[in-house]
Amino acid sequence: MDKTREITLTVNGESVTARVPVRMNLVDFLRNELELTGSHVGCEHGVCGACTLLMDGRTTRACLTLAVQADGAEVVTVEGLAASGRSAALARAFTERNALQCGFCTPGMLASAVTWVEGGGSAERDAIRAHISGNYCRCTGYQSIVDAIADVAGSKAEDAA
Amino acid sequence: MTVAKPLPHDAAALHVTGQARYVDDIPLPADTVHLAFGLSQIARGRITGMDLSAVRAAPGVIAVMTADDLPFANDVSPSIHDEPLLADGTIHHAGQPVFLVIAESHLAARAAARLGVVACDEETPILTVEEALAADSRFEGGPVIWAKGDVEAALASAPERLSGTLRLGGQEHFYLEGQAALALPQEGGDMHVVSSTQHPTEIQHKVAEALGLPMHAVRVECRRMGGGFGGKESQGNALAVACAVAARATGRPAKMRYDRDDDFIVTGKRHDFRIDYRAGFDREGRVHALDFTQLCRCGWAQDLSLAVADRAMLHSDNAYRIGALRVASHRLKTNTQSATAFRGFGGPQGMAGVEAVMDRIARHLGMDGVALRRRNFYEAARARGPSAPSGESRGAPPSPEDVSGRKKQGEADLTSRGATKISSGTGAAQRFGGAHSPPPPGGANVTHYGMEVTDFELHAMTDRLLETSDYAARRTAIADWNAGSPVLKRGLAYAPVKFGISFTLTHLNQAGALVHVYQDGSIHLNHGGTEMGQGLFQKVAQVTAERFGLPVESVKITATDTAKVPNTSATAASSGSDLNGMAAQNAADQIRDRMAACLAPLYQAEPAAVRFEDGEVVVGEERMPFAEAARICYMNRVSLSAAGYYRTPEITWDRLRGQGRPFYYFAYGCAVTEVVIDTLTGENRILRADILHDCGRSLNPALDRGQIEGGYVQGAGWLTTEELVWDAKGRLRTHAPSTYKIPACSDRPQVFEVALWDGENRSETVYRSKAVGEPPFMLGISAWLALADACAACGPHDPMLNAPATAEEVLAAVGRARG
Numbered sequence: 001m002d003k004t005r006e007i008t009l010t011v012n013g014e015s016v017t018a019r020v021p022v023r024m025n026l027v028d029f030l031r032n033e034l035e036l037t038g039s040h041v042g043c044e045h046g047v048c049g050a051c052t053l054l055m056d057g058r059t060t061r062a063c064l065t066l067a068v069q070a071d072g073a074e075v076v077t078v079e080g081l082a083a084s085g086r087s088a089a090l091a092r093a094f095t096e097r098n099a100l101q102c103g104f105c106t107p108g109m110l111a112s113a114v115t116w117v118e119g120g121g122s123a124e125r126d127a128i129r130a131h132i133s134g135n136y137c138r139c140t141g142y143q144s145i146v147d148a149i150a151d152v153a154g155s156k157a158e159d160a161a
Numbered sequence: 162m163t164v165a166k167p168l169p170h171d172a173a174a175l176h177v178t179g180q181a182r183y184v185d186d187i188p189l190p191a192d193t194v195h196l197a198f199g200l201s202q203i204a205r206g207r208i209t210g211m212d213l214s215a216v217r218a219a220p221g222v223i224a225v226m227t228a229d230d231l232p233f234a235n236d237v238s239p240s241i242h243d244e245p246l247l248a249d250g251t252i253h254h255a256g257q258p259v260f261l262v263i264a265e266s267h268l269a270a271r272a273a274a275r276l277g278v279v280a281c282d283e284e285t286p287i288l289t290v291e292e293a294l295a296a297d298s299r300f301e302g303g304p305v306i307w308a309k310g311d312v313e314a315a316l317a318s319a320p321e322r323l324s325g326t327l328r329l330g331g332q333e334h335f336y337l338e339g340q341a342a343l344a345l346p347q348e349g350g351d352m353h354v355v356s357s358t359q360h361p362t363e364i365q366h367k368v369a370e371a372l373g374l375p376m377h378a379v380r381v382e383c384r385r386m387g388g389g390f391g392g393k394e395s396q397g398n399a400l401a402v403a404c405a406v407a408a409r410a411t412g413r414p415a416k417m418r419y420d421r422d423d424d425f426i427v428t429g430k431r432h433d434f435r436i437d438y439r440a441g442f443d444r445e446g447r448v449h450a451l452d453f454t455q456l457c458r459c460g461w462a463q464d465l466s467l468a469v470a471d472r473a474m475l476h477s478d479n480a481y482r483i484g485a486l487r488v489a490s491h492r493l494k495t496n497t498q499s500a501t502a503f504r505g506f507g508g509p510q511g512m513a514g515v516e517a518v519m520d521r522i523a524r525h526l527g528m529d530g531v532a533l534r535r536r537n538f539y540e541a542a543r544a545r546g547p548s549a550p551s552g553e554s555r556g557a558p559p560s561p562e563d564v565s566g567r568k569k570q571g572e573a574d575l576t577s578r579g580a581t582k583i584s585s586g587t588g589a590a591q592r593f594g595g596a597h598s599p600p601p602p603g604g605a606n607v608t609h610y611g612m613e614v615t616d617f618e619l620h621a622m623t624d625r626l627l628e629t630s631d632y633a634a635r636r637t638a639i640a641d642w643n644a645g646s647p648v649l650k651r652g653l654a655y656a657p658v659k660f661g662i663s664f665t666l667t668h669l670n671q672a673g674a675l676v677h678v679y680q681d682g683s684i685h686l687n688h689g690g691t692e693m694g695q696g697l698f699q700k701v702a703q704v705t706a707e708r709f710g711l712p713v714e715s716v717k718i719t720a721t722d723t724a725k726v727p728n729t730s731a732t733a734a735s736s737g738s739d740l741n742g743m744a745a746q747n748a749a750d751q752i753r754d755r756m757a758a759c760l761a762p763l764y765q766a767e768p769a770a771v772r773f774e775d776g777e778v779v780v781g782e783e784r785m786p787f788a789e790a791a792r793i794c795y796m797n798r799v800s801l802s803a804a805g806y807y808r809t810p811e812i813t814w815d816r817l818r819g820q821g822r823p824f825y826y827f828a829y830g831c832a833v834t835e836v837v838i839d840t841l842t843g844e845n846r847i848l849r850a851d852i853l854h855d856c857g858r859s860l861n862p863a864l865d866r867g868q869i870e871g872g873y874v875q876g877a878g879w880l881t882t883e884e885l886v887w888d889a890k891g892r893l894r895t896h897a898p899s900t901y902k903i904p905a906c907s908d909r910p911q912v913f914e915v916a917l918w919d920g921e922n923r924s925e926t927v928y929r930s931k932a933v934g935e936p937p938f939m940l941g942i943s944a945w946l947a948l949a950d951a952c953a954a955c956g957p958h959d960p961m962l963n964a965p966a967t968a969e970e971v972l973a974a975v976g977r978a979r980g
Contacts, residue, residue, distance in 0.1 A: 037186035038179020040387070042337050043421045047898035050337055078179035091177035095169045098863045101871065102694025103176030104337035104387030110177065126911070133907040136898065138337055138388050139694045140867055141874035142906040143913050 007071035011036070012080025020067045027051040027062035029070075030077060038078035038107045042136070049135035052108035053077045059115050078107035087114055089155070093148035101139035109135045113149045123154035163706040163713050164928050167863035171692075171699040171718050172385065183387050184341035184357045185418055193343075194223055196403050196417035197270035198247075198258035199277040200426060204286035204496040204891030206252045208259070208279060215276040216262060221269030223411060225277075226261040231406060233373040237398035239363055239577035244462040244499065246371070246402050252281060253461035254496050255892045256426035258399065263407045263415070271420060286496035286891040290435050290456040293493035300463045300492040304454075307474055307819030309609035310485030315450035319441025323525060327438070327517050328963040329510050331458075332431035332503055332879045333895075335903050336693075338387020340397055340428065341418035344368075344404035351378045352405050357386045358397040359691050360731035363577055365723045367398045368405040376723075379405075384720035389693035390875070391502030394731045395464055395577065396428040425896035429501030430885065432469055433458050436514040442522055446533040450485040453477050453514055457507075459492050462499035466492055468578050469500070469507035471665055471816065475823065476511035478608055480619050480657040481519070481537040486609040496891050502733060505938045508660055509876065512939050513964065516656055520946055521959055529636065530946070531627065531655045539617040539659075540606045542923065578666045578731065611820040616923045618829045619657050622853050627655070629916065630833040630851035639835070643954045650838050651848070652951025656943035657831045660936040661824030662735055663812050669730040670809035670825075672740035676705060676748035678756075678801040682788025684709065684716045688805075689729025690741035691721045695934055696864035697737040703860060704742045704927060708749035710773035711787055726804075735828070735932035738860060740807055742927035748805025756790060759799045810925075826924040828931045830854035832873065832940035834910070836947040840955055843972030847877060847944050849912035854940070857922035857931030869915050869937040876941020878904040880964040881948070952978050 008017040011034060020029055025044075030036040030053075042050030044063045051062040054076040081087035090113050093099070100106045109132065116131045128149050129142070137145060175181035199216065213225050228235050228247040238244035248259045259279055264270035287293050316322060342356040342364075352372060356364045361381040369379045381401070386393055400417045407415040419427060434457055441450035455473055459466035474488040488511075523533040606614050627633065632655065639651045664670050674688035686705050692698045702716040709715070723729070730740070756778070757771035766781035773779075778790035785793075794801060814823040832852045838845040852873060856865045882902040886894045895901040921929040945966055952960035952971060956979035963970055 031186075035188065036179070037182070040183070040338070041185065042339075043898050045421070045897060045899060048337060078177075082178035087177070091174075094177050095173040098167075098169055098173075098867050100170060100173060100176050100694075101696065101867055102337065102386060102388040103170075103172060103181050104183065104694075106176040107179050129906045129909075133905045136335075136337065136903060136905060138335055138390070138875065138903060139871045141870035141872075141904075141913075142909045143870045143915075144867060146906065 005068050007068055009070045009072060010074045012076055012083065022066065022068055024067045025063055026065040026067045026070050029067035030062065036077050036079055040104050040107060042104065049108045049112070050105055052111045052135060054111055054114070059112050078110055081110060081114060089152045090114065090117065090148065093151045097144045097148040097151065099140060099144040099148040105135060105137045109137065109145060116149060117152050117156055121153050123150040123157060125150060128153070163703045163711070164860055165858065166703065166861065168699060168703065168713060168861055169863065170696050171702060181385065183338050183385065184343055184355055187343060187355060189416060190414045193414040193416055194263050194265065194407060194411055195267040195270045196407055196415055197262045197274040198423070198427065199260040199262060199274040200423070201248065201252045201255055201257040201259050201279065203252055203281055203283050204255040204288070206281040206283040208248060208250050208252060208281055210280040211260065212278040213260060216273045219269070219273035219276055221265040222262060222273045223265065224263040226263070226406070226410065231371070232409070234370040236370065237367055237402050238462060239395040239398065239465060240463045244464065246399055254498055255890065256498065258427065261403055261407065263411060267418070288495055288497060288887060288891050290458050290493050293495050294456065294491065298494040300459055300466055300494055304489040304491045305470070305474070306487065306489045307610055308487035312450050312452050312485040312487040315485035316439060316441040316452065319449045320443045321525070322439065322441050323521060324439040325521065325961060327436045327514060329434045329436065329513055330965045331433040331500065331885045332883050333425060333885060333901055334390045334392030334430065334503060335898070336386065336388030336390060336392055339419045339421055339424045340393065340400050342397060342400040342404045343414065343416045344401070344408040345414045346408045346412060350374065352408065354379065354381045354401050354405060356381055356383055356397050356401045357393055358383050358401070359386070359389045359393045359693060359733055360395065361691065361721050361723050362727070362729045363395065363731065364397060364401045367402050371402045371406055372409055380722065380724045382720050382722045383691050386691065386693040390504045391506065391733065392428060393693070394502040394733050396501055422896045425901070426893055427498070429460060429464060429499040431503035431879065432466065432500040432507065432510065434473070434510045438514065438518050440518050440522060444526060446522070446526055446528050446536045448481065448483050448522065448537050451483050451515065451518065453488045455488060455490045455514070457490060457492050458495055458497070458500060460495055460497045460499040464499045464501050465578060466500060468665055469502065471507065473507035473511035475610060475661060475665070476508040477515055479512045479515045480534070480539060480659045481515065482539045482606060483537065488609065497887060498893070504872070504875065505935045506734065508935065509879070509939050512658065513880070513942050513945070516942050516946060520949060524953055524959055531623070531632065534655070534657060535623065538619055539614040541620040542616045542618060578664055578669050578733070610823065612822045612824065614827070616826055618855055618918065618920060619659065619831060622829060622831055622855065622918055623657065626831050626833060626851060626853040629914070632833055635835065648840055650840055650951045650954045651835060652838070652947040652949065652954065653833065653835045654943050654946035654950050655831065655833045656940065656946055658829060658936055658939045660828050660939065662739065662826055662828055662932045663809055663824045664730065664734045664736060665814060665823045667812055667814050670736070670740065670812060671730065672744040672807050673726040673729065674741060674744035674748045674805040675725045676745060676752060676803055676805065678752055678791050680792050680795040682715070682786070682791040685719060686716050686745060687719045687722060687725040688741040688745050689721065689726045690737040691732040693732070695737065695868060696861060697732065697741065699864065700738045700860045701741050701745045705745045705749050708746055708753055708773070709787060711776055735934035735936065737934065738930065739926050739932050740809070742860070743807035744805040746805065746927060747807055748803040751803035751805065752801055755799050756794050759794045759797050760790060826922060826931070828855055828933065828936040830936055830940050832943040834943040834947040836944060836951055838948060838951040838971055840975050843968035843975070845948055845968065845971055847910040850910040850944070851914045852940055853916050853918055854937055855918040855920060855931060856933050857920065857926065858929040859917055860928060860930045862917055865917060865933045866915055868933045870913065872937030873940045874904050874909050876938040877944040880941060880945035881966050882908065884965045884967050949974065955979055
């Protein structure tokens, strides 16, 4: 039995076609085949959030997603968020607020933060906390991360007003 | 000024774009092999046979190694060579590496490792401290006892007495990036290792031993870790050595990273403790005597346990001047993971012990916890006294048999802080302790280990924190609220921190740095410290830039590399900035002095009058860009490269007697935390935390604030949700984040007010800053004490809260309070 499948997907705006083992995780495909190592492998069972990325616009655990499930999908990793400028304001805020230390959670945290900000999320701290409760950070104590997201959400709301 | 600016983390721009590389992100040579360990399924026994044929036959497997296949030392211990890389016939814990699979891919190696059949004569494991005590299973012979005053007499004469037992759980580091290493074979048998490690020199040392090479043939590099917290001080040795051995055997690069479950099951954690205590005090709240017996579960290998247990003893006084204090420490050997360094390194356990007792006394007397604590504080430092008293006045000269601070010939391990097996089997440590010890030297403001406390900041800090946190009013308001709330109860608690700064193994308090100034004026910086997220690289770069009067961007930060700076100590004990900052300053000053000596005569100036400021060099009437000054010096054949060095002054420590000045200074902090519990379920929340922390004159307030916030949350996690559970067979059942709960964003305090104390270090540290890595961790103790306070509001008895205070434990404590 052929245990590989050909898939075609869009990764950070580029079309990619590849033959992959059917049991290969999306995060392994991105990291090992496409050398997009910004998505990190933390716990590999969907709890820590380090591998979080956007698939068809939704935050997705790339360690719990098979590469074949991404066939036909649009995948955006931290590299794509940065290159397109989508995460620019958040990246600035994370830097200014010192919302990262070891940085290992940062790509996943940014992916979750992008969906909050782009989805019109408020600067209300409790709501931000709930939104990123699926992304572990072992270093910062989260205070500065919530500050950074609140900064961007707040200024976006001001712009809209 | 570059120093003291709240600059962001040096790699922030790389992290937010996904460009920052960890070990697992480094592009690999095409023929790289991947490794996985086959792990023991039982906790204790003898191996009677191994059938690895299915492993060898599995897809992608290149080779399988057992202990017999290792060419040289089969050891990854940081201390006494008791930690084989691969089991040598005896199984010491469930999860111990038994064989090593070398395969074409990470997954192939892992899948094959499951196919090994290891036959064992299983023995009954020693799992708990009680079982270890009964079996006399220990490291070091008998308990180590350090004391001040006559504890028995003081207990007997005290108007009031209490005794009890407290249990403190362990803690998994849960660095987000798991352990990882990569070995790249070089010409002539040399080995280049890239490791996620806090201790590159030790990796170099262990790899050299495993390959039968001198240390000069092994080079170890670490650009960054995805978190360390102590868990990468010694626990990376196994992976690096395995990679090096496999690379040697196959002639191919070798990489290994633990899957998260394996990381939990194989690597050591924070030591869990049982602390038995007796306290004698008067009705005014003055504590006359404290007697602690600390049962420290060390796991199967000595690792760093002696030094950890020492530090727990050293922090059993925390902020309190107790007339008579005795600590007896049992370092118990069990068939569990080898407990290891974890932020605080025993300090948190010692401190939590005395804080629990202080709270219990306060409740017993009906006193406020803060008032009781203040009554027992050390005396305040003189308003603006001498920075630190000279070392000569403290402690007796070392006795002839004193081997503290160095290792015995023959079992020397010069690179770790595991301490040697000084008194194993002899009980020698015991002879020097107890009530028969000579009275400690110095005045009354002296710890139980004979160190005078000259920099005590907590009186004034507590005043300010109580005011900014509105403690008194909230105390009253919470009592009123609780009176009207039968199900939910609130709790409020204050906790101080006094944490000693320096490695207690004195020889480790040294560091090196390497600074180059290139002819275009750009600067290359290297030092022995490692970056695990704490911001050390940026702080040391700020110090270096400051010396040359340049912005921090002028300084290139480079990976820690044993080929550039040798014989480094682990980045641990909060010492990174203190030691490496000073070493880098020393290197920069050497170059600066040479430049001044070159430039001054060219412009009829004195070298001492040459200034480096605002990106320029000022020589007499002349101002020139730094780059121009560098070019002139190069053209005049001046060496623009220097190796810097620093060793901490004034510290002396006689470990056997438990006397001396082990710490250069203390770092202080205090916190007030408010919680709410549900008395029907035990569920709880941290509502508010107010922190005031002493970083001396901060090198970088933004980075220091990050350490304080993160440390508090991690400390609160240790004492609340993070529960490690072993089953009756010694298997760790909480081996992934699905069952082991570190704090999530929603667990942190809803209101979180953090302020830095605006003092300066009274000791002469780099720019008068203070170490900040570990001390704030212990501020989390206030959250645990607040939970106890809430439980105490449920009934007349003491809740005797243990840690971790999970919902289950809180519920039990509510029951105990009700009686």
